[in-house]
Amino acid sequence: MSEALALHGGDPAVPEGLVDTRWPVIDDADREAVVRALEWPSHTAGSPEVKALVEEWSAWQGAKYCLATNSGTAALHMAVAAVGIEPGDEVITSAFSWTSTATSVLHHNAIPIFVDIDPVTISLDPKLIDDAVTDHTKAVIVPHLHGLSANMDPVLEACQCHGLRLIEDCCQSHGAKYRGKKVGTMGDVAAFSLNQNKNLAAGEGGFLTTDDEEVYEKAARLWQFGEVRRPDGTRDMNAHGMGWMYRTAGLPASFARSQLTKLEGNTRVFQENARFLSAALAEIPGVEPPAEPEGYEHVYYNYAVRFQPQQLGLEMDARTFREKVSEALNAEGVKVAPWWNIALPDMVLFQNKDGYGKGCPWSCPHTRQDISYENLDLPETRRWLDEYSLVRHLHAPNDLQVMKAYVAAFDKVFSNLDVVLA
Numbered sequence: 001m002s003e004a005l006a007l008h009g010g011d012p013a014v015p016e017g018l019v020d021t022r023w024p025v026i027d028d029a030d031r032e033a034v035v036r037a038l039e040w041p042s043h044t045a046g047s048p049e050v051k052a053l054v055e056e057w058s059a060w061q062g063a064k065y066c067l068a069t070n071s072g073t074a075a076l077h078m079a080v081a082a083v084g085i086e087p088g089d090e091v092i093t094s095a096f097s098w099t100s101t102a103t104s105v106l107h108h109n110a111i112p113i114f115v116d117i118d119p120v121t122i123s124l125d126p127k128l129i130d131d132a133v134t135d136h137t138k139a140v141i142v143p144h145l146h147g148l149s150a151n152m153d154p155v156l157e158a159c160q161c162h163g164l165r166l167i168e169d170c171c172q173s174h175g176a177k178y179r180g181k182k183v184g185t186m187g188d189v190a191a192f193s194l195n196q197n198k199n200l201a202a203g204e205g206g207f208l209t210t211d212d213e214e215v216y217e218k219a220a221r222l223w224q225f226g227e228v229r230r231p232d233g234t235r236d237m238n239a240h241g242m243g244w245m246y247r248t249a250g251l252p253a254s255f256a257r258s259q260l261t262k263l264e265g266n267t268r269v270f271q272e273n274a275r276f277l278s279a280a281l282a283e284i285p286g287v288e289p290p291a292e293p294e295g296y297e298h299v300y301y302n303y304a305v306r307f308q309p310q311q312l313g314l315e316m317d318a319r320t321f322r323e324k325v326s327e328a329l330n331a332e333g334v335k336v337a338p339w340w341n342i343a344l345p346d347m348v349l350f351q352n353k354d355g356y357g358k359g360c361p362w363s364c365p366h367t368r369q370d371i372s373y374e375n376l377d378l379p380e381t382r383r384w385l386d387e388y389s390l391v392r393h394l395h396a397p398n399d400l401q402v403m404k405a406y407v408a409a410f411d412k413v414f415s416n417l418d419v420v421l422a
């Protein structure tokens with residue numbers, strides 16, 4: 001054993017005040033943007049800020065059509081409706097993601113079917129799509145998690161083979177690439193979030209993007225009271241079906257526009273910090289840094305490591321190991337914690353199969369009646385849930401000086417494991 005652990009009164013490896021925990025970084029350009037938005041006569045979705053944001057995001061993303069929403073969840077629900085999902089239809093998705101990846105399906109009275117994750121991308125395992133398909137299956141929602149694309153070629157192949165529509169949940173992965181293509185450009189439709197924590201953050205908000213005019217029109221109905229909205233922004237003030245109110249407004253749009261000008265610079269900081277950290281952590285037995293496989297460009301919205309006691313020959317369950325090393329790392333000044341510690345199908349909603357009361361939508365006559373979420377076989381999801389943790393604050397303005405302090409903290413904790421685990 002070398003220096004005293006911070007847990008036991010030693011100096012923390014990451015000096016207090018070194019890490020800036022605020023996100024997003026706000027500067028005068030953001031302040032001016034918000035003030036500019038206040039000057040327009042309209043602060044609704046009719047504000048010129050919303051129109052400009054839609055144009056700028058479409059250009060950045062390379063999408064023909066875009067709707068700016070008040071959340072990523074709204075965009076996902078619109079996407080589900082827009083690809084023609086109807087009551088009782090089944091949508092295959094990943095057992096590990098944010099709730100909305102799956103609940104957006106329930107919002108349209110359809111049924112999520114969960115498959116296990118791929119341990120490299122942490123998105124759904126494309127090999128499992130075939131077995132999950134039934135004659136009710138209409139679509140796949142593929143989440144691109146933590147800033148890394150899912151393994152898209154086999155996902156696209158499976159969708160093509162079974163005639164399924166593909167929705168990309170890009171809420172965590174603005175600008176991530178798969179074989180040179182940006183996520184959100186490979187499926188029928190994509191959803192993005194602008195929530196506070198995202199790489200492109202504007203408090204709350206989102207986008208739906210697509211190249212398909214029919215998908216755009218159907219999505220627009222949900223966006224605004226069931227009305228027809230044309231790409232030029234005009235509307236017909238009639239309800240053609242169920243609609244919600246998923247529009248954004250001028251103030252968040254102007255904030256998002258200002259943040260968008262900084263997205264590429266901010267992404268480079270995430271990448272530089274993450275790649276530096278990964279090179280160092282790969283040398284520490286018991287820690288597995290996140291993968292960035294060849295052909296993928298990770299944008300590191302989350303930096304997720306796996307803590308693996310078996311790599312050290314320890315007969316200890318992974319959750320206890322994670323708890324002990326996390327406690328020591330947190331004391332050293334590295335904020336480490338899991339994000340989401342339950343598989344989606346294990347949530348009460350799915351175990352009880354009751355979304356709106358009376359068992360709806362599972363009790364609906366259009367729904368297949370033998371769907372069960374009990375004890376699903378999800379070995380990779382469960383192993384992931386036992387092992388992973390997020391290392392926080394790789395964002396700007398934190399730089400390699402902060403990453404070096406993080407590495408020192410990991411080195412210190414892992415070279416004192418006998419004390420940490422005692």
Ligand SMILES: Cc1ncc(COP(=O)(O)O)c(C=O)c1O
Nearest residue numbers: 071072073098100171172193195
């Ligand atoms: C993978 C994923 N999907 C959907 C969402 C929903 O986005 P929002 O919070 O903007 O509704 C999130 C938000 O964290 C997410 O991480």
